Amino acid sequence: MHIPSLIERKREGGSLSDGEIRDLIEAFTAGDMPDYQMSALAMAIYFQGMTAEETVSLTRAMLESGESLSYPDTAPRVVDKHSTGGVGDKVSLILAPLLACDELWVPMISGRGLGITGGTLDKLESIPGFRVGLSEDEAMKQLEEIGVVMIGQTAAICPADKKLYALRDVTATVPSQPLIVASIMSKKLAESLDALVLDVKYGRGAFMKTKTEAESLGEMMREVGMMMGVETSVCYHTMDEPLGCAVGNALEVKESIDALQGKGPNDLREVTLTLAEKVSTVGRSQLEEWLDDGSAYDMFLKVVQCQGGDAESIPNFGAVHSAPVIRDVPSPASGKVEIVDADTVGRASLALGAGRNRAEDAVDFSVGFDHLIKVGADVKSGDLIAKIHARTEEAAELAGKSFLEGFRCA
Numbered sequence: 001m002h003i004p005s006l007i008e009r010k011r012e013g014g015s016l017s018d019g020e021i022r023d024l025i026e027a028f029t030a031g032d033m034p035d036y037q038m039s040a041l042a043m044a045i046y047f048q049g050m051t052a053e054e055t056v057s058l059t060r061a062m063l064e065s066g067e068s069l070s071y072p073d074t075a076p077r078v079v080d081k082h083s084t085g086g087v088g089d090k091v092s093l094i095l096a097p098l099l100a101c102d103e104l105w106v107p108m109i110s111g112r113g114l115g116i117t118g119g120t121l122d123k124l125e126s127i128p129g130f131r132v133g134l135s136e137d138e139a140m141k142q143l144e145e146i147g148v149v150m151i152g153q154t155a156a157i158c159p160a161d162k163k164l165y166a167l168r169d170v171t172a173t174v175p176s177q178p179l180i181v182a183s184i185m186s187k188k189l190a191e192s193l194d195a196l197v198l199d200v201k202y203g204r205g206a207f208m209k210t211k212t213e214a215e216s217l218g219e220m221m222r223e224v225g226m227m228m229g230v231e232t233s234v235c236y237h238t239m240d241e242p243l244g245c246a247v248g249n250a251l252e253v254k255e256s257i258d259a260l261q262g263k264g265p266n267d268l269r270e271v272t273l274t275l276a277e278k279v280s281t282v283g284r285s286q287l288e289e290w291l292d293d294g295s296a297y298d299m300f301l302k303v304v305q306c307q308g309g310d311a312e313s314i315p316n317f318g319a320v321h322s323a324p325v326i327r328d329v330p331s332p333a334s335g336k337v338e339i340v341d342a343d344t345v346g347r348a349s350l351a352l353g354a355g356r357n358r359a360e361d362a363v364d365f366s367v368g369f370d371h372l373i374k375v376g377a378d379v380k381s382g383d384l385i386a387k388i389h390a391r392t393e394e395a396a397e398l399a400g401k402s403f404l405e406g407f408r409c410a
Contacts, residue, residue, distance in 0.1 A: 001027070003037050010044040018057040025061035029160045035167055042164070042173040050178035055220065056227050058178065062186035065160035069107055069136065069192045076147075078105045079279040082188050083199040084217070085117035086206055087346040088242035088372075091199065092120045092150070093256035094272045094291075097299035100148035101290040102280050107143060107191045108150045109157070113355045113363065116205065116346025118252065121152050126250040126321060126365035130309035146302045157190045175207075181220050185228075195231040197278040198222065199271070205342025206239035233278045237271055241340040241375050244268040248354040248368015248389060250321035255370070257317055260300050262292035267374070321366035323389035327396045331379045335409040340375055340385075344406025348399045352390055367391060369403070379409055 001023050006016060016024075024041070027033035050058065071078060079099060083089055096106045110132075113119030121132045132152045134142070142149040153162070161183050168174045188196055198221050201207070202214035218234040225232030237243075244265045246255040258264035259272065269291070276287050290296045304311045313320050349355060353364035366389060373385040386403055390396035 003027075003033060007037065007041050007044055010041060010048055013048045015051055015054055016057075018053075021054065021057040022061045022064075025058070025065060025160050029065045029163065038164065038167055039171045039173075042168055042171060042176070042179065045178055046173045046176040049176075052220070052223055052227070055178045055181055056224050058182040059185045059189070059224050060228065062158055062160040062164070062182055063189050066158050066190065067136075067156040068190045069139075071105070071140075071143075071192065076103055076105055077194045077281065078107065078192065079195045079197075080106060080108055080188060080191055080193055081197045081199060081275050081279070082184060084184075084201050084207055084214075086201045086239040086243055087116055087118070087342040087349075088244045088247045088252065089118065089201070089239075090120075090123060090244065090246075090252040090256045091268070091272050091275065093123060093253065093300070094259050094268070094296065095276055096148050096150055097260065097303055098272065098276055098287060098290055098296040099280060100146060100299050101295045102282055103147060104280070105143050106148040107139065108148070109153055109187060109191060110150060111153065112359070114359065115357065116343065116350055116355060117207075118247070118249070118355065120150065122363050122365075123249045123253050123256075124150060124309075126253055127304055127317075128310040128313055128320065130304060131307045134307065142306050146299065146306060148299065148303055150303060150307070153187060158186045161186050177217055177220060180217065181224055185221055185224050189225070189228055189230060193230050195279040196225055196233075197275050198225075198232065198234045199275055200234055200236050201239040202236065203238045203240040203342065205242065205346055211236060235274055235278065239342050242342050242345050242369075242372055243271065245372040245374070246368065246370040247345055247349045247372070248352070248366075248370070249363060250317070250365045251368045251370045251389065254317045257297070257300070257314060260291065260297040261294060265374070323366040323391065325388075325390040325393055325396045327388045327390065327400065328384050329386040329388060329400050329403055331373075331381055331383045331385045331409065332404060332407075333409055334380045335378070337373055337375050337377045337379060337385075337407075337409045339406065339408040340373060341406030344402060345369060345372070348402040351402065352388075352395055352399050364391060367395075369399075
């Protein structure tokens with residue numbers, strides 16, 4: 001294999017064969033292909049793109065760079081979902097236990113937050129004692145016991161993706177559709193799924209700003225999933241305003257606990273049910289019943305208990321992480337709410353300490369926003385439109401000013 005020739009071919013818009021892509025990923029993972037050559041190839045892919053066949057080959061090669069989950073012959077239908085991220089998106093915390101009520105297996109491998117996008121693992125770790133770093137044996141045992149496990153990516157799963165993403169992050173090649181698809185799908189397909197639902201976000205608080213961009217990415221992911229033998233469906237949701245009424249790790253867990261008991265914001269419930277329907281064996285009415293009668297909540301408590309979390313803290317979770325400063329944000333005017341900008345809220349939450357700019361940054365579980373007003377609501381001047389949870393008065397003051405920059409009513 002002459003690597004410069006392959007880089008040149010892709011640079012000029014040519015295609016790489018399945019075998020060539022496999023050899024490249026094997027060499028890169030093993031350390032036989034220098035970072036500077038992979039950087040050049042990633043940049044060529046960024047500008048020239050990849051065909052569907054190339055993208056499938058790249059996904060498969062990254063998947064096969066590590067281990068995949070395997071299940072006994074007696075295992076039921078295995079399902080999961082993936083979201084492209086968003087502000088206030090805590091759907092996974094509700095969806096995973098809800099699907100387990102259907103006697104499905106849900107081996108949910110999630111990530112941490114970066115930038116304004118919150119991470120499922122950070123939210124789960126706000127529950128005292130909750131372990132996301134289970135071994136494969138522990139994860140399989142839990143699946144057999146309760147049908148759902150919520151963990152982080154192990155070192156054995158898709159090591160090529162971890163290495164390539166770190167390189168993309170410092171070479172301005174993250175926004176490449178084929179590389180995004182291969183990264184997402186290789187990790188999800190390592191779960192050896194029967195069915196996958198993709199929640200693709202677009203709008204002010206999403207990676208993709210337009211529905212056209214979102215549909216292009218979603219269709220490519222769906223096509224890759226189907227070509228690799230996984231029943232794959234896609235749902236598209238706007239992310240112009242935050243999902244639900246809370247943004248911040250512990251605040252989002254509290255809102256999820258409400259939703260698991262048939263309460264909580266309507267938009268959060270609707271997105272969760274829409275996604276669950278795509279992979280469940282039952283209809284929407286049964287899924288709604290499991291939320292309303294406490295079945296999904298009871299399953300969530302089992303997940304917390306099995307993964308070392310303090311289940312006794314869940315009924316009064318709002319008291320677990322109480323921020324030192326909690327401040328109301330009053331509406332500056334009267335009228336109908338037109339904008340609660342998700343990007344603005346996300347960045348304000350990040351400044352409070354709810355997220356991270358770098359992978360190694362720590363997060364503050366207690367800070368963020370709740371009681372967020374929703375677009376379309378009628379307000380009077382002085383009405384509550386948000387509550388800020390902050391570490392200091394100064395941080396709360398800055399967050400309030402930032403929030404109002406992204407708020408409009410008329």
